[in-house]
Amino acid sequence: MIVNPCKQGKDARRVFNFNKVFATNVTQEQIYADTQPLIRSVLDGYNCCIFAYGQTGSGKTYTMSGPDLNTDETWGVNYRALRDLFHISRTRVDFIEYEVGVQMVEIYNEQVRDLLVIDGSNRRLDIRNNSQLNGLNVPDASLVPVKCTEDVLDLMKIGQRNRAVGATALNERSSRSHSILTVHVRGKELVSGSILKGCLHLVDLAGSERVDKSEAVGERLKEAQHINRSLSALGDVIAALAQKSTHIPYRNSKLTQVLQDSLGGHAKTLMFVHINPEVNAIGETISTLKFAERVASIDLGAARSNKETGEIRDLKEEISNLKLSLERKEAELEQLKNANTRGTVESQRTRAVSPLLIPKYGVSASLKPEISQRPVDDSRNFEVRSSSSGKQRRSRVPSKFLDKDIIPRMPFLAEERLVNSGKPRSPSPPVRRSISTDRGALMKSRVKPDPTDHTPISKLQLPPRSSVNKSMATMSVIPPVDNNGRGLLGSQEVPKPDNISEAFLSFQRSIAKKVHLENEDGQFKQVLNVRQGGIRKSKPESKVKAKNQLPTRIPKSDTSLTLLSELDTGGKMEEARKSDFSEPENESGLNVSPVNSTLSVKKLQRNSARNSQTVEIRELGQKVESFLSLKSEQKVSNGVLRQPKEGSNSAMPEIRRSRSTPRGKFMILP
Numbered sequence: 001m002i003v004n005p006c007k008q009g010k011d012a013r014r015v016f017n018f019n020k021v022f023a024t025n026v027t028q029e030q031i032y033a034d035t036q037p038l039i040r041s042v043l044d045g046y047n048c049c050i051f052a053y054g055q056t057g058s059g060k061t062y063t064m065s066g067p068d069l070n071t072d073e074t075w076g077v078n079y080r081a082l083r084d085l086f087h088i089s090r091t092r093v094d095f096i097e098y099e100v101g102v103q104m105v106e107i108y109n110e111q112v113r114d115l116l117v118i119d120g121s122n123r124r125l126d127i128r129n130n131s132q133l134n135g136l137n138v139p140d141a142s143l144v145p146v147k148c149t150e151d152v153l154d155l156m157k158i159g160q161r162n163r164a165v166g167a168t169a170l171n172e173r174s175s176r177s178h179s180i181l182t183v184h185v186r187g188k189e190l191v192s193g194s195i196l197k198g199c200l201h202l203v204d205l206a207g208s209e210r211v212d213k214s215e216a217v218g219e220r221l222k223e224a225q226h227i228n229r230s231l232s233a234l235g236d237v238i239a240a241l242a243q244k245s246t247h248i249p250y251r252n253s254k255l256t257q258v259l260q261d262s263l264g265g266h267a268k269t270l271m272f273v274h275i276n277p278e279v280n281a282i283g284e285t286i287s288t289l290k291f292a293e294r295v296a297s298i299d300l301g302a303a304r305s306n307k308e309t310g311e312i313r314d315l316k317e318e319i320s321n322l323k324l325s326l327e328r329k330e331a332e333l334e335q336l337k338n339a340n341t342r343g344t345v346e347s348q349r350t351r352a353v354s355p356l357l358i359p360k361y362g363v364s365a366s367l368k369p370e371i372s373q374r375p376v377d378d379s380r381n382f383e384v385r386s387s388s389s390g391k392q393r394r395s396r397v398p399s400k401f402l403d404k405d406i407i408p409r410m411p412f413l414a415e416e417r418l419v420n421s422g423k424p425r426s427p428s429p430p431v432r433r434s435i436s437t438d439r440g441a442l443m444k445s446r447v448k449p450d451p452t453d454h455t456p457i458s459k460l461q462l463p464p465r466s467s468v469n470k471s472m473a474t475m476s477v478i479p480p481v482d483n484n485g486r487g488l489l490g491s492q493e494v495p496k497p498d499n500i501s502e503a504f505l506s507f508q509r510s511i512a513k514k515v516h517l518e519n520e521d522g523q524f525k526q527v528l529n530v531r532q533g534g535i536r537k538s539k540p541e542s543k544v545k546a547k548n549q550l551p552t553r554i555p556k557s558d559t560s561l562t563l564l565s566e567l568d569t570g571g572k573m574e575e576a577r578k579s580d581f582s583e584p585e586n587e588s589g590l591n592v593s594p595v596n597s598t599l600s601v602k603k604l605q606r607n608s609a610r611n612s613q614t615v616e617i618r619e620l621g622q623k624v625e626s627f628l629s630l631k632s633e634q635k636v637s638n639g640v641l642r643q644p645k646e647g648s649n650s651a652m653p654e655i656r657r658s659r660s661t662p663r664g665k666f667m668i669l670p
């Protein structure tokens with residue numbers, strides 16, 4: 001209870017609640033007695049923090065360090081704590097092996113300085129709040145191992161000599177900085193091998209002061225401002241912690257940064273609050289006690305021991321090793337990605353150059369489907385189909401589509417620019433030009449020809465056109481070439497109908513051989529049935545064989561063939577089929593006159609002319625008409641209808657050619 005003698009009644013009394021109140025007559029040993037459990041906790045692997053707070057001249061340094069180091073009776077908490085620490089560690093020597101190290105820093109004018117230096121250097125130190133450092137918030141500060149109390153005393157003397165102290169009106173030896181003595185303890189349990197890590201922060205804060213009372217000017221005033229500011233930041237942190245705020249403003253001062261783990265972590269924290277018993281200091285006393293009351297309301301939760309069992313340590317080591325391994329793998333993966341990106345771009349260009357790798361209709365087992373099927377000049381679509389991710393897409397995009405942002409950074413294209421400088425470009429169309437330019441560049445980079453030879457890609461000699469007279473299966477691997485023997489690289493052309501017709505005619509011949517009609521009349525009927533969409537009904541075997549030869553195209557082709565045939569002939573073709581053309585199989589055909597047959601063929605001719613196959617259908621009509629005329633003449637002359645065994649072979653190719661027309665046209669549809 002604080003009694004203000006200047007006031008009367010209730011206003012003169014203020015009551016505060018604390019864990020312990022020490023009167024002016026208590027000894028240093030009595031004060032330390034309540035602190036000792038924390039020291040034991042440090043040896044058990046806990047982090048602890050003891051700091052002294054109060055206005056200037058209130059006795060903080062007296063409590064923490066003591067007035068005289070030469071007399072152990074007046075030793076403060078720091079020495080007593082370390083003395084106890086060594087004493088307790090010695091009692092555990094059979095179970096735990098301890099190592100103790102000491103750091104001592106000060107925060108002066110918002111700068112962290114090492115107090116355990118003997119060369120007088122005032123090096124600024126950085127603060128790193130990392131729980132892995134286990135209290136080493138200032139890792140660059142000197143960490144001096146100590147074995148006994150004498151070692152600690154020697155270090156304390158060094159630290160006190162280095163600490164900034166100045167005389168003010170309130171304290172002739174006023175601490176102008178916050179002093180932090182950190183004791184690091186590491187214990188190893190001899191039986192289990194477990195590791196205990198604890199640290200103890202012993203903090204002697206600089207005292208808050210009213211500048212008008214301390215009469216601080218100049219450097220003292222600046223120090224006082226820094227001190228008050230940092231203590232205000234400490235008050236903000238304490239208030240935020242007390243209110244369980246989501247944001248704790250640790251970073252507002254070096255002091256709160258250094259003490260972050262102790263204030264808001266899993267440490268055991270004790271605060272000595274010093275007040276000045278003088279009546280004229282009652283204002284500062286009441287404000288200090290209010291602050292202390294707030295600090296006392298903070299619930300830090302359960303403290304946590306830093307004890308690592310053998311398993312945990314092994315797991316941590318394993319995690320650490322895995323992290324290192326993962327980092328290495330990621331680095332390797334990154335290198336592979338970079339290499340793959342370069343390789344893919346080059347490979348893409350390589351494929352574009354080779355005529356064997358870009359057939360429009362060919363199928364190569366070594367190629368991916370999207371590559372073999374893509375239209376050569378549709379590189380953008382190809383890219384979309386062949387890429388599953390943006391990265392791949394970017395790496396595989398042909399350069400002509402990305403020349404605005406990627407090409408300038410590619411060295412081999414820069415090389416190309418040098419090669420092509422001063423040379424006119426190929427006169428080919430724009431689309432082909434862009435493609436041929438890339439290919440030409442790549443060819444140069446791969447083959448390394450004579451540097452004076454800058455032949456455009458459009459003039460490259462590609463393999464000559466292969467024969468198409470074998471079968472459709474061989475046709476599928478034919479490199480696409482035009483009539484001049486050049487490859488169809490980058491061209492939007494489609495093969496000319498003549499070539500396809502020839503190729504398809506070869507295929508039809510092959511089909512015809514496999515069907516192997518026994519006689520020419522059978523062949524004749526076969527042709528007619530095909531023309532009228534009846535091949536599936538009359539000769540299902542031939543269709544099956546055809547399917548076996550064309551695994552992908554035939555089914556579609558057959559369907560379309562039927563549709564096209566019906567479209568070509570219409571219902572009138574049915575009449576033609578029932579009339580003269582079924583004559584060899586139907587005895588009633590004897591009644592059909594040549595005139596009717598000719599009329600039927602002419603009707604077929606007219607219907608066909610309405611469609612796109614006019615020329616070939618007309619030719620077919622003419623051939624059949626002449627053939628029927630010949631038959632009519634024979635029939636008239638002999639009076640008996642004979643099957644045309646002789647000479648029919650010579651006419652068959654022509655008829656087959658007409659049969660192949662719709663199928664061939666279907667095949668070249670894109």
Ligand SMILES: Nc1ncnc2c1ncn2[C@@H]1O[C@H](COP(=O)(O)OP(=O)(O)OP(=O)(O)O)[C@@H](O)[C@H]1O
Nearest residue numbers: 055056057058059060061062067171174175206207
């Ligand atoms: N319990 C005490 N018994 C006797 N003297 C004391 C006691 N506490 C403090 N003093 C004396 O009061 C004076 C100021 O004490 P001290 O320097 O410890 O105050 P401080 O809070 O550290 O001040 P500052 O914040 O300015 O550093 C000292 O001369 C010290 O000897």
